[in-house]
Amino acid sequence: MRFFNMMVGVVCALAIGASAAQAPAADPVKVGAVLSLTGSASSLGDPELKTLEMMVDQTNRAGGLLGRLVELVHYDDGSEPGKANVLAKRLIEDDKVDMLIGGTTTGASMAMYPLIERAQIPFISLAGALVIVEPVKRWMFKPAHHDRMVGQRVMLDMKARGYTSIAMLSDTSGFGQSARKEMLNVAQKVGITVAVDETFNPKDTDVTTQLAKIKNTPGVQALFVVTFGQGAVVVTKNIAQLGIELPHYETSGVATREYIRLAGPAAEGVRLPAPVLMVAADLPDSDPQKKLSVDYVREYESRYQTDVSSFGAYARDAWHIWVNAVTQARSVDKAKVRDFIENTTGLPGTSGMINMSPQDHLGLDISALKIVTVRNGKFAIAD
Amino acid sequence: MTHHPDQSLPRSRQSISGPILGPGSRRVVGLAALAAVVALLPLLLPNAFYFDVAIRIAILAVNGIALNLLMGYTGQISLGHAGFFGLGAYGSAVLTTHFGWAPLPALLAAAGLTAVIAWGVARVILRLRGHYLAMATLGLGIIISIVLGNEAAWTGGPDGMPVDGFSLFGLTLSGERQWYWVFGGLLIATVILAQNLIDSPAGRALQALHGSETAASVAGIDVGRRKIAVFVLSATVSAMLGSLSAHYSGYINPGIAGFLQSVELVIIVVLGGMASIYGSIFGAVVMGLLPQILAGYEGWDSVLFGVILVVTMIFLPRGVVPSLATRLRSAGVTGKGGAAC
Numbered sequence: 001m002r003f004f005n006m007m008v009g010v011v012c013a014l015a016i017g018a019s020a021a022q023a024p025a026a027d028p029v030k031v032g033a034v035l036s037l038t039g040s041a042s043s044l045g046d047p048e049l050k051t052l053e054m055m056v057d058q059t060n061r062a063g064g065l066l067g068r069l070v071e072l073v074h075y076d077d078g079s080e081p082g083k084a085n086v087l088a089k090r091l092i093e094d095d096k097v098d099m100l101i102g103g104t105t106t107g108a109s110m111a112m113y114p115l116i117e118r119a120q121i122p123f124i125s126l127a128g129a130l131v132i133v134e135p136v137k138r139w140m141f142k143p144a145h146h147d148r149m150v151g152q153r154v155m156l157d158m159k160a161r162g163y164t165s166i167a168m169l170s171d172t173s174g175f176g177q178s179a180r181k182e183m184l185n186v187a188q189k190v191g192i193t194v195a196v197d198e199t200f201n202p203k204d205t206d207v208t209t210q211l212a213k214i215k216n217t218p219g220v221q222a223l224f225v226v227t228f229g230q231g232a233v234v235v236t237k238n239i240a241q242l243g244i245e246l247p248h249y250e251t252s253g254v255a256t257r258e259y260i261r262l263a264g265p266a267a268e269g270v271r272l273p274a275p276v277l278m279v280a281a282d283l284p285d286s287d288p289q290k291k292l293s294v295d296y297v298r299e300y301e302s303r304y305q306t307d308v309s310s311f312g313a314y315a316r317d318a319w320h321i322w323v324n325a326v327t328q329a330r331s332v333d334k335a336k337v338r339d340f341i342e343n344t345t346g347l348p349g350t351s352g353m354i355n356m357s358p359q360d361h362l363g364l365d366i367s368a369l370k371i372v373t374v375r376n377g378k379f380a381i382a383d
Numbered sequence: 384m385t386h387h388p389d390q391s392l393p394r395s396r397q398s399i400s401g402p403i404l405g406p407g408s409r410r411v412v413g414l415a416a417l418a419a420v421v422a423l424l425p426l427l428l429p430n431a432f433y434f435d436v437a438i439r440i441a442i443l444a445v446n447g448i449a450l451n452l453l454m455g456y457t458g459q460i461s462l463g464h465a466g467f468f469g470l471g472a473y474g475s476a477v478l479t480t481h482f483g484w485a486p487l488p489a490l491l492a493a494a495g496l497t498a499v500i501a502w503g504v505a506r507v508i509l510r511l512r513g514h515y516l517a518m519a520t521l522g523l524g525i526i527i528s529i530v531l532g533n534e535a536a537w538t539g540g541p542d543g544m545p546v547d548g549f550s551l552f553g554l555t556l557s558g559e560r561q562w563y564w565v566f567g568g569l570l571i572a573t574v575i576l577a578q579n580l581i582d583s584p585a586g587r588a589l590q591a592l593h594g595s596e597t598a599a600s601v602a603g604i605d606v607g608r609r610k611i612a613v614f615v616l617s618a619t620v621s622a623m624l625g626s627l628s629a630h631y632s633g634y635i636n637p638g639i640a641g642f643l644q645s646v647e648l649v650i651i652v653v654l655g656g657m658a659s660i661y662g663s664i665f666g667a668v669v670m671g672l673l674p675q676i677l678a679g680y681e682g683w684d685s686v687l688f689g690v691i692l693v694v695t696m697i698f699l700p701r702g703v704v705p706s707l708a709t710r711l712r713s714a715g716v717t718g719k720g721g722a723a724c
Contacts, residue, residue, distance in 0.1 A: 037681065075678050080643075081543060081636045086435065087678070093432035106542045107636050114545065114633035129542060174532075174541030181535075 032091030036104035039079025047312030081107035143317035202231035228253025240266035317349035434559035440671035447651035447663035455657035458593035463524025469640020471622025472629035501618035543636025656702025
């Protein structure tokens with residue numbers, strides 16, 4: 001074990017060598033993060049880490065927090081929830097962090113939570129599913145919209161446009177299946193009939209079979225595709241190939257420029273609910289979300305020379321929720337910080353105005369999602 | 384326990400007991416050393432995270448030994464062993480969460496169910512050999528993890544489900560320090576059981592059919608029955624371990640039964656050494672520690688991990704413990720008898 005200690009010490013020394021040399025007398029405030037940097041969720045975890053590193057630099061440049069520098073200790077769970085559990089224990093017990101961010105995926109966040117609760121440490125999850133905040137878990141918060149809100153936003157838009165009979169095409173991943181369940185519930189509540197309910201494997205390179213069935217079902221007025229990433233691109237291209245004219249909805253999971261780039265002209269006219277981040281420049285100047293979103297996009301893109309995504313933006317919001325709570329608590333005491341996170345009110349973030357309460361550890365309402373459409377190869381606020 | 388270098392012959396062990404220590408006393412020395420390590424390790428572990436790593440190593444080691452009985456001693460490949468671990472874990476989780484069972488009966492029921500499934504499957508697939516057996520067990524493991532992932536109403540689907548702590552007679556195990564003794568004790572018990580099995584007539588029959596199934600059946604061994612028995616035993620041990628580890632970690636997801644976990648178990652067996660119980664423990668130590676040591680080398684950890692495995696297999700092709708034992712023997716450190724591995 002001594003060898004192990006030494007190895008860990010050497011690794012840490014290598015990683016933080018330069019910054020440690022100029023640290024002030026007080027110990028740094030430690031933030032732990034477990035993210036999926038490799039494996040199936042790496043496209044989500046990568047912008048999250050980049051954002052957190054950028055946030056740490058910003059905070060330290062501005063004089064740190066409570067007069068102390070901030071240090072980020074992060075590990076990669078390889079998109080395996082079981083690993084996230086071990087790494088969370090490492091952050092809590094060995095690195096002795098003051099708070100935890102992470103769980104890129106719902107599985108990882110839920111795998112970490114039993115440890116979080118035992119250690120009583122504030123935890124902000126970056127994952128999507130409703131289960132993270134319902135029922136409310138005392139030590140866990142989240143800045144990202146959950147799948148039910150996405151469903152509600154889409155269904156309300158459909159309803160407003162007079163569609164009452166729709167087709168749904170969900171992928172078979174964890175995300176797709178848990179979202180599909182929520183979407184079906186929401187549809188029933190708002191009075192929309194799901195006339196066709198098809199699924200596909202997100203690794204499929206062709207889904208024309210399912211789409212042909214949807215095309216040939218009479219009475220269907222719109223198509224809702226519940227997936228993210230590569231799967232959405234394949235579906236979008238297939239829809240164009242089959243000449244399906246139905247209004248095409250996607251989830252917020254495809255709100256990336258990558259999607260438009262890969263799907264090309266086929267993406268034109270697609271409607272989806274997205275965090276305002278994607279259309280920040282189009283917002284009126286009076287909107288409190290505008291400046292911070294535009295600033296985040298500009299700084300991220302100039303620093304990393306790559307597009308922003310909503311996943312990185314969730315990490316940004318998580319960071320600000322925590323900084324805000326620590327500043328108000330004037331301490332990093334875990335219980336105090338937790339209380340102040342729970343009392344976050346009127347904090348503007350890229351995802352919306354955040355108003356948390358003991359009953360609501362998300363603090364966002366459905367207005368935080370804007371229906372956007374792809375127009376001339378860009379996201380634009382829909383009419 | 385003892386590894387005979389000549390793999391091709393069915394062997395009778397009585398004739399080759401070492402000149403320095405008989406097999407019995409070698410076993411006692413090995414066990415005493417293991418017990419001492421388990422007993423003294425807590426003095427060196429600074430905090431709960433290290434206890435957690437130690438516990439996970441013990442879990443891997445017990446699972447590795449269970450698989451080694453099948454792979455190393457009997458020569459039957461299983462690429463789906465984590466599936467049985469997952470069945471035990473989910474069996475306990477579902478019975479305690481959805482049906483309100485107490486943890487111990489749930490553990491026994493899950494183990495019993497897994498044994499029945501393993502028996503039914505073994506009757507069919509153990510007729511296969513080599514690559515075909517590997518394919519069949521691979522498929523079995525994948526099927527189990529798909530079922531666990533899809534039966535969301537019972538298992539929570541891909542996001543997994545929480546599991547309550549383990550309590551018995553009103554006492555609940557809590558914290559890494561208490562669980563450490565459970566898994567430490569389990570490891571020692573497994574080693575004793577495995578060694579007794581291997582040195583029994585049944586164990587020698589298993590090793591004989593590893594050497595040559597035809598020769599073994601000529602010698603009067605019921606090959607089919609023996610293979611099924613060891614498959615069921617191995618699966619049941621993994622299932623019970625899965626139940627305990629589900630209660631320990633408090634949360635399970637279908638990944639624990641997945642293909643990668645099965646491969647990890649095979650790596651433990653092959654890296655440590657086929658047909659070597661202490662080899663499996665060594666393999667578990669490497670597989671448990673390396674990812675933690677390499678966690679700081681982001682992006683390079685997988686590469687370093689791969690390089691270490693490849694180099695080990697090139698220079699110590701029969702696995703670390705048997706290869707080193709042979710080298711030590713040929714260097715004259717011990718006599719020509721079997722090493723304590």
